[in-house]
Amino acid sequence: MSEVLTTAFLVGVVASAIRLAVPLLLASLGETFGQRSGVLNLGVDGIMLLGAFTSYYTVLKTGNVWLGLLAGAVVGFVLGIASAVIAVTLKAEQGISGIGIYLFGLGMSDLLFQKLVGTPIPIDTFPIVHIPLLADIPYIGEMFFQHSLAIYLAFASIPVATFVINRTTFGMNIRAVGEHPEAADTLGVSVAGVRYATQMIGGTLAGIAGGVLAITLGIFQQNLTNAAGFIAIALVYFGAWRPIGIMLGSLLFGFVNALVLELKTLEIIPRDLSNLASMAPAIITILALVFVARRFRAPSALTKPFTRGR
Amino acid sequence: MRKRNIAIVVLMVVVALVGAGCGGGDDVGGEDFKVAIVAPSASNDLAFTQSMVEAVNRLKDDGVVGEVAVTDNTFVVEDAAVAIREYATDGYDLVIAHGSQYGGSLQEIAPDFPETAFAWGTAADTFGLDNVYAYEAASEQGGEVMGMMAAALSSAGNVGIVGPIEVGDAKLYVDGFKAGVLKQNPSATVNVNYIDSFSDVALASEAAQSLIGNGADVMSGTAQMVVGAVGVAKEKGVLWFGTQANQTSLAPDIVVASQVYHWEHILRDMIGKIGDGSLGGETYKITFANDGLVIEYNDGFDLPDDVKQIGEDAIKAFKDAG
Numbered sequence: 001m002s003e004v005l006t007t008a009f010l011v012g013v014v015a016s017a018i019r020l021a022v023p024l025l026l027a028s029l030g031e032t033f034g035q036r037s038g039v040l041n042l043g044v045d046g047i048m049l050l051g052a053f054t055s056y057y058t059v060l061k062t063g064n065v066w067l068g069l070l071a072g073a074v075v076g077f078v079l080g081i082a083s084a085v086i087a088v089t090l091k092a093e094q095g096i097s098g099i100g101i102y103l104f105g106l107g108m109s110d111l112l113f114q115k116l117v118g119t120p121i122p123i124d125t126f127p128i129v130h131i132p133l134l135a136d137i138p139y140i141g142e143m144f145f146q147h148s149l150a151i152y153l154a155f156a157s158i159p160v161a162t163f164v165i166n167r168t169t170f171g172m173n174i175r176a177v178g179e180h181p182e183a184a185d186t187l188g189v190s191v192a193g194v195r196y197a198t199q200m201i202g203g204t205l206a207g208i209a210g211g212v213l214a215i216t217l218g219i220f221q222q223n224l225t226n227a228a229g230f231i232a233i234a235l236v237y238f239g240a241w242r243p244i245g246i247m248l249g250s251l252l253f254g255f256v257n258a259l260v261l262e263l264k265t266l267e268i269i270p271r272d273l274s275n276l277a278s279m280a281p282a283i284i285t286i287l288a289l290v291f292v293a294r295r296f297r298a299p300s301a302l303t304k305p306f307t308r309g310r
Numbered sequence: 311m312r313k314r315n316i317a318i319v320v321l322m323v324v325v326a327l328v329g330a331g332c333g334g335g336d337d338v339g340g341e342d343f344k345v346a347i348v349a350p351s352a353s354n355d356l357a358f359t360q361s362m363v364e365a366v367n368r369l370k371d372d373g374v375v376g377e378v379a380v381t382d383n384t385f386v387v388e389d390a391a392v393a394i395r396e397y398a399t400d401g402y403d404l405v406i407a408h409g410s411q412y413g414g415s416l417q418e419i420a421p422d423f424p425e426t427a428f429a430w431g432t433a434a435d436t437f438g439l440d441n442v443y444a445y446e447a448a449s450e451q452g453g454e455v456m457g458m459m460a461a462a463l464s465s466a467g468n469v470g471i472v473g474p475i476e477v478g479d480a481k482l483y484v485d486g487f488k489a490g491v492l493k494q495n496p497s498a499t500v501n502v503n504y505i506d507s508f509s510d511v512a513l514a515s516e517a518a519q520s521l522i523g524n525g526a527d528v529m530s531g532t533a534q535m536v537v538g539a540v541g542v543a544k545e546k547g548v549l550w551f552g553t554q555a556n557q558t559s560l561a562p563d564i565v566v567a568s569q570v571y572h573w574e575h576i577l578r579d580m581i582g583k584i585g586d587g588s589l590g591g592e593t594y595k596i597t598f599a600n601d602g603l604v605i606e607y608n609d610g611f612d613l614p615d616d617v618k619q620i621g622e623d624a625i626k627a628f629k630d631a632g
Contacts, residue, residue, distance in 0.1 A: 012519070012520060012524075015519075016516045018399055019516065020516060110352070110383065114352070114354070118354050119354040120354070120537050120560065121559070122541060122544065130506050213512065217511055217512060217515055217538050218544075219541055221352070221355070221534065222351070222355075223383075223509055224511055226507065226509050226511070226512070226513075228512075258516060261505070261516055262504075262520050264503045265470075265501050265503045265524055267502075271476060271504070274504050275506055278505070278507075289343075300517055
């Protein structure tokens, strides 16, 4: 047990938690925009997978990690539009259509990987950026200020998203459309336009999340996300549809995962309890969801298609 | 006239005997022999599934197998059961259920197709069925050989292992590797991290980070998610030993060697028996002794001769033991 109380242990766990949290944070932030406007997209994981493959393949061919990330964002953007067409224009049942997008992303990413790449080939990863002065602080520096630029930008997106949702006209329109689309419509807000926009934002962020995952790992493999997209959707509820909440939820999920891994390495968690310990992140998330459900409510118009005049 | 007739008969008998000698014996399978594989992960996972797909394709190249069909990525048992049943229905001669989790389904399906041979692995149970073969790998042998080399290469005396779920082939390999390390260096530290997933690449990556953070300078791991761990080992300059397939391509600078499964040795025997009418009821195990296990070294890695000799001596010991 003495190994647990060391700074090296804590540094390792926190740094790992941050790396594990980032893809979840980005994907759930994107889904937050969509859900605040009343659209549920269960296809996040599928978009992440296609974003991951596209980013991976672009880096494989060009050697440029930022071009790769951009490619993943573009693919996510396009899939966001597709998601909007299905949910907003065609008014399909959002739960079912989202699953369809997920299955499409899962199958297409694997098909493209098999046809274009075949055997996993490593790619370049994001370079580590040491924040001047801050990175040199003992222990704190290694925990927080020795990560890739992508990780710093991911966390920077939280205050930006908070500002957009709470302080801009666009953000007000998102909230209005998600709570009372009929009222928003009477005030001249294009419900469809806002929902299209949030789906594009959501898809772009999901594509970036997948790209960050693939480029950070430096590899692609079938089902690389391992259902992270679904965890991201759960984190939207966990975070009560607020960017700061989903950031905390992502970090908690990442922290518990990292803590369990570290305790397993040190054999503090016995092997016969390993399976139970691995369930801890999911259990904690479920408990937190129950807590949130009691205190916060979802946007009133979530999953409800809007038709003017009805 | 009578002598001429006798000569013709004798000649016909001789021709018949020669024809029989040419048509049987060493001939196994052939162009008409169809094999199907149902597997839980991708055919190119550089691990479990790839080892079987490559083995069957080698047999195809040798003319032992004609048609090969693969249904991969069927981790969901129900999906695999559908594929297994469909291949049997379509008349495949040998249907390989390449996943321990498929056992229950196979036990239900096989009796419905008494003329079809099934092979199930990694496992050692044929359910008492006459048309089911079982196969497994003595992966602990290769694990021990490479564990001994790992211990010899580890200047820190600290070796890390990333595993999926502590079961079956993965457990055998990990246990063998750990035993090998401790055999070579009883005072070595060996940390094992089972991440409880066969597919979570990100978690495997972080497990590797954890092991390296705790001092490991040589690592190994098993199952398809291990590509994440290899990436971290490559980034940190930590040496890596692979298993199930040759993993040199993942990190040519740090992969020392890989234990490669050559299932074709047992499959060839299996197909021969199927040709003779025996569709199952036997278990197989690939080992060093039957050349089913091979250690493939990374030619691009400068492995010291004395370390390699440790491995070669260990392999010889396994071969001599049979």
